Amino acid sequence: MPHQVRGDAGLLKRLEGAANRALSRAASRLISSLVARNREPPAPVQSLDFGESATFQTPDTPRPDLDAQPIVEEAPDSEESAAFQEPDTPRPDLDALSILKESPDHPVDQEEPVEDDNSLMHRLAAGGRLSPPGTTLCQRLIEENRGYQPDSVLEAAICEGKFSPEDLAKIATFLVSVYYEPDADTSANESMARWVFEGLAERGVVTQELVKLCVQAMADAPCVSLTNPVQQYLKKAGGMVEEYRAMVIAAFNPDNYSAYCRKQPAAEGKRLPPATWNEWEGRDAWSHAGSDWPLADLFLELDTGGEIDILLEQELPPGVPAEHTLQYFLLRRSWLDRRESPGSLRSLGRLLRSTAARPRWKPLHDRAVLVFRDHWSRGQWGRATAMAAQVYQGLLGLQPKVDPRNAPDWLPGMSRLHLAELQRARSEGPKAAAPSEPLLLPSNEALLRRFERLRADVDGQPDNPGAWHEMAGIYRELSLWDKAIIAEDLAIEYHPNFAGAYHGRGKAKMEIHDWADAVADFTAAIRLWEFPDGLEKFLTLEEPRDEYVDSYRTRGVARAHEGDHDAAIGDVSTAIRLRRHNARLYYERAYLEERAGRAEDARIDAYNAGRLYLDRGEKEDAAECVSLLDRLGAHDDADKLRILMAARKPSDLPE
Amino acid sequence: MPESEPSLLVQLANPRNTTAAVAAVFGSVASAELLEQPKTVNRLLGSPGLSDDDLSALALFLIRGERENAARDCLLTHLFGCMARRKIVPTKLVQFGARVLATAPGSLLRTAALEYMRTAGPQNEFYAMWVGREFNEQNYAAFCRQSGEPEAPPPPASWQDWEERGWWRVKEDWPIAGLFFKLETAEEEVNNRLRRLKSPLVPAAQTLQYFLLHRLWRATTTTLERVSAIGQLIEDIQGVEGLEPLYDRALLVFRNHWRLLRMGELAEMAAEVYLDLCDLEREFAPDAEKLPPLLEGLDIDHLEKSWRQGPERWALLALT
Numbered sequence: 001m002p003h004q005v006r007g008d009a010g011l012l013k014r015l016e017g018a019a020n021r022a023l024s025r026a027a028s029r030l031i032s033s034l035v036a037r038n039r040e041p042p043a044p045v046q047s048l049d050f051g052e053s054a055t056f057q058t059p060d061t062p063r064p065d066l067d068a069q070p071i072v073e074e075a076p077d078s079e080e081s082a083a084f085q086e087p088d089t090p091r092p093d094l095d096a097l098s099i100l101k102e103s104p105d106h107p108v109d110q111e112e113p114v115e116d117d118n119s120l121m122h123r124l125a126a127g128g129r130l131s132p133p134g135t136t137l138c139q140r141l142i143e144e145n146r147g148y149q150p151d152s153v154l155e156a157a158i159c160e161g162k163f164s165p166e167d168l169a170k171i172a173t174f175l176v177s178v179y180y181e182p183d184a185d186t187s188a189n190e191s192m193a194r195w196v197f198e199g200l201a202e203r204g205v206v207t208q209e210l211v212k213l214c215v216q217a218m219a220d221a222p223c224v225s226l227t228n229p230v231q232q233y234l235k236k237a238g239g240m241v242e243e244y245r246a247m248v249i250a251a252f253n254p255d256n257y258s259a260y261c262r263k264q265p266a267a268e269g270k271r272l273p274p275a276t277w278n279e280w281e282g283r284d285a286w287s288h289a290g291s292d293w294p295l296a297d298l299f300l301e302l303d304t305g306g307e308i309d310i311l312l313e314q315e316l317p318p319g320v321p322a323e324h325t326l327q328y329f330l331l332r333r334s335w336l337d338r339r340e341s342p343g344s345l346r347s348l349g350r351l352l353r354s355t356a357a358r359p360r361w362k363p364l365h366d367r368a369v370l371v372f373r374d375h376w377s378r379g380q381w382g383r384a385t386a387m388a389a390q391v392y393q394g395l396l397g398l399q400p401k402v403d404p405r406n407a408p409d410w411l412p413g414m415s416r417l418h419l420a421e422l423q424r425a426r427s428e429g430p431k432a433a434a435p436s437e438p439l440l441l442p443s444n445e446a447l448l449r450r451f452e453r454l455r456a457d458v459d460g461q462p463d464n465p466g467a468w469h470e471m472a473g474i475y476r477e478l479s480l481w482d483k484a485i486i487a488e489d490l491a492i493e494y495h496p497n498f499a500g501a502y503h504g505r506g507k508a509k510m511e512i513h514d515w516a517d518a519v520a521d522f523t524a525a526i527r528l529w530e531f532p533d534g535l536e537k538f539l540t541l542e543e544p545r546d547e548y549v550d551s552y553r554t555r556g557v558a559r560a561h562e563g564d565h566d567a568a569i570g571d572v573s574t575a576i577r578l579r580r581h582n583a584r585l586y587y588e589r590a591y592l593e594e595r596a597g598r599a600e601d602a603r604i605d606a607y608n609a610g611r612l613y614l615d616r617g618e619k620e621d622a623a624e625c626v627s628l629l630d631r632l633g634a635h636d637d638a639d640k641l642r643i644l645m646a647a648r649k650p651s652d653l654p655e
Numbered sequence: 656m657p658e659s660e661p662s663l664l665v666q667l668a669n670p671r672n673t674t675a676a677v678a679a680v681f682g683s684v685a686s687a688e689l690l691e692q693p694k695t696v697n698r699l700l701g702s703p704g705l706s707d708d709d710l711s712a713l714a715l716f717l718i719r720g721e722r723e724n725a726a727r728d729c730l731l732t733h734l735f736g737c738m739a740r741r742k743i744v745p746t747k748l749v750q751f752g753a754r755v756l757a758t759a760p761g762s763l764l765r766t767a768a769l770e771y772m773r774t775a776g777p778q779n780e781f782y783a784m785w786v787g788r789e790f791n792e793q794n795y796a797a798f799c800r801q802s803g804e805p806e807a808p809p810p811p812a813s814w815q816d817w818e819e820r821g822w823w824r825v826k827e828d829w830p831i832a833g834l835f836f837k838l839e840t841a842e843e844e845v846n847n848r849l850r851r852l853k854s855p856l857v858p859a860a861q862t863l864q865y866f867l868l869h870r871l872w873r874a875t876t877t878t879l880e881r882v883s884a885i886g887q888l889i890e891d892i893q894g895v896e897g898l899e900p901l902y903d904r905a906l907l908v909f910r911n912h913w914r915l916l917r918m919g920e921l922a923e924m925a926a927e928v929y930l931d932l933c934d935l936e937r938e939f940a941p942d943a944e945k946l947p948p949l950l951e952g953l954d955i956d957h958l959e960k961s962w963r964q965g966p967e968r969w970a971l972l973a974l975t
Binding site: 274275276277280341342345346348349352353356365369372373376377379380381382383384385386387388390391394395398401402403406408409411412413414415416417462482483486489493 | 793810811812813814816817851852878879882883886887889890891893894895902903906909910913914916917918919920921922923924925927928931932935939947950951952953954955956
């Protein structure tokens with residue numbers, strides 16, 4: 001302990017010199033003895049820092065005035081006093097080692113094993129925990145490795161596979177149990193634990209006692225150093241014990257979890273309540289206390305869907321914060337895992353109900369709302385309820401044939417809204433009922449013959465996409481849209497890059513007013529046709545085929561039906577770029593522009609369309625353009641077209 | 656005069672077609688009739704001179720030709736048994752076995768192939784793929800055609816009658832199906848096949864979907880995916896001429912599976928969750944004149960009964 005000194009500087013200087021000489025002699029003696037034993041010498045004495053306390057305690061020569069009142073605040077202890085009193089002569093009872101011990105930079109050399117060694121190896125050997133050969137091995141290691149840390153020796157022996165599987169299991173058991181001792185140093189022996197448990201997993205060594213202890217450790221011991229090796233061991237080898245599954249499930253209980261949470265340091269600050277939907281749905285809205293519970297990984301690996309549902313529905317424990325309940329933990333996992341099933345959704349709903357009334361469970365209830373909503377939306381349960389309504393409507397349709405007096409049983413949970421819509425649609429009747437028997441013209445007979453031939457082809461060669469596509473074309477000509485779609489489905493299935501089939505299916509979907517799917521099909525067709533050089537190649541090098549141009553045009557029409565007029569006009573414009581003299585495209589664009597409120601653009605296009613029609617002598621179509629121009633208020637342009645129409649040379653056929 | 660095709664024995668005795676060992680063993684047989692003697696065939700196949708490779712080569716040679724050949728079938732029947740015992744599973748033979756089970760009429764060869772596929776087949780890494788591929792619409796339709804036109808059920812007199820006796824006669828003993836349903840991916844594959852009707856031109860009762868619906872009719876468990884797949888089938892075939900029997904049964908099976916889901920309670924729960932979401936909306940944006948997006952399919956009656964935000968905000972529901 002440093003002492004505060006008051007006195008003259010000369011006296012202090014002499015004291016410092018005397019002390020250094022005395023210590024140098026002691027250090028030299030120690031080094032000589034170590035060299036004699038062939039040991040590594042400690043650091044040179046010169047580098048020792050004796051500090052102020054040493055420098056003033058050894059006076060160079062005795063001074064008469066020392067007998068006077070010493071000028072120190074506290075009296076030195078007895079050993080220091082002794083050194084002080086006989087400064088120049090070496091004292092036999094002053095061991096150099098004891099002096100070195102006082103230096104904080106130099107550990108004490110362990111020359112002799114300590115009798116009451118508390119190391120794992122000593123405890124294993126002394127406690128008779130191992131088999132006789134294992135105990136003998138331990139004792140031999142202790143004797144042969146004097147001077148080394150006993151636990152390092154044990155670790156090396158484990159690593160070298162010197163222990164039998166049985167002893168290894170006993171060491172593991174001992175190792176795990178040691179972690180439960182009140183003063184256990186849980187940071188040590190991590191690598192030893194790793195070697196032990198890896199060795200056990202490799203050799204497939206399991207004992208019921210060990211597995212049980214490990215499972216318990218995972219359930220309630222927050223010791224990071226042991227967790228990983230034990231967890232890995234259980235994952236690899238735990239299943240070899242018959243009761244493993246039951247042990248894990250039993251340990252995965254609310255008491256263990258809340259106990260684990262209590263042991264966790266309160267790292268989280270107070271979380272602010274969410275203020276927006278984004279914050280409410282985000283990660284920060286969750287409490288993460290206890291989220292790293294080691295047992296949970298083992299539990300969830302067991303594929304215990306049913307058990308999770310049971311746990312979610314369990315009664316909530318009194319006196320436990322909502323965030324420390326097992327239900328909260330499972331909700332968080334469920335939110336991350338994105339698994340949903342009828343059972344889990346039902347359990348979530350029951351948890352919601354049980355937490356709705358009491359304010360103390362509000363955090364839990366709030367999270368259950370989030371998870372339920374996510375699962376419901378992601379699983380498309382709403383779509384299923386709509387399907388159920390459709391099925392019920394179908395059953396009602398069967399009722400007259402099956403049992404006219406009794407309506408079919410209600411389907412609980414079906415979408416009432418959807419059912420009402422279906423029933424309204426039914427009462428209003430179909431908008432444009434397709435004829436059940438297609439009306440065929442004489443020219444259709446050839447079509448039918450072709451159909452029969454194709455049908456035979458398809459029967460004999462069902463994986464021919466071309467045949468299916470051709471058949472779809474015939475179905476379209478016969479207005480059998482559903483069958484056309486199915487045939488194109490097959491063509492696409494056997495040839496996924498068949499652009500023509502996507503176009504054909506899109507055309508059929510247009511007829512049944514399935515605008516969104518039609519847009520998707522035309523987009524797929526365009527993408528395939530334009531691969532790899534895009535639209536440009538058709539504007540420069542290559543003559544675009546009719547189906548390709550029509551894909552743009554009809555996609556535009558579908559988008560117009562969906563209300564997206566700008567996109568629709570864009571598509572028709574592209575079609576015009578590909579077919580610059582197509583009067584119909586100009587007229588259609590004018591029509592769409594009129595609907596979009598772009599009167600000036602509409603006027604220009606309608607006028608151009610009229611001129612192109614007249615150029616081909618199509619007066620009826622040109623007259624439509626004139627009407628459109630009149631509607632737009634562009635009477636001058638309408639009159640110009642009228643003049644052009646009148647100026648055409650009349651037919652020379654006799655009247 | 657055209658040369659007639661050499662007999663199977665002569666072909667087998669030619670080392671160009673099979674291995675030398677096979678050629679040696681079968682070359683020693685004097686007449687083709689011997690192949691119809693089971694003991695002789697077994698003796699030949701059990702010859703210690705034939706290794707696993709020899710048997711594989713023999714099998715591959717025999718399945719190369721597509722044409723029916725009684726001697727070949729006889730030999731293959733015994734070969735399946737022999738290779739099943741020795742657990743020899745060349746991929747081509749597994750593929751052939753799957754095809755036999757999917758298309759061939761009842762025969763000794765089919766029985767032997769089934770035994771082979773059951774016991775040894777799964778050891779081949781492509782077993783699941785071939786079984787899955789052969790479990791298809793065309794093969795089922797071909798299998799059904801062997802037994803003639805399907806028989807229509809009598810008109811139902813009640814809902815129960817409709818359920819119990821409304822089925823057309825289904826060919827349930829399709830051998831490949833037994834193997835298919837044991838595959839790990841069977842559940843998912845069944846849903847995929849239900850979702851897509853591939854053969855609109857075969858009679859409805861002979862479609863694969865009809866076969867699958869018959870199997871699912873009395874299931875005791877279900878999933879949302881399964882219910883959705885049946886619903887998708889219903890949407891696809893509704894109003895399609897000729898598929899009415901399939902539509903009829905799809906309604907029945909959907910109804911049964913829907914009951915298994917017990918959706919009534921879930922739809923009510925969804926309504927309760929929506930109420931909580933409406934409360935949160937008020938918390939986050941007290942002045943907003945809107946409600947969160949509706950959870951599609953919730954129980955609207957239950958929502959109305961439990962509504963706690965007044966009639967003005969109820970009216971906002973129409974805008975969601």
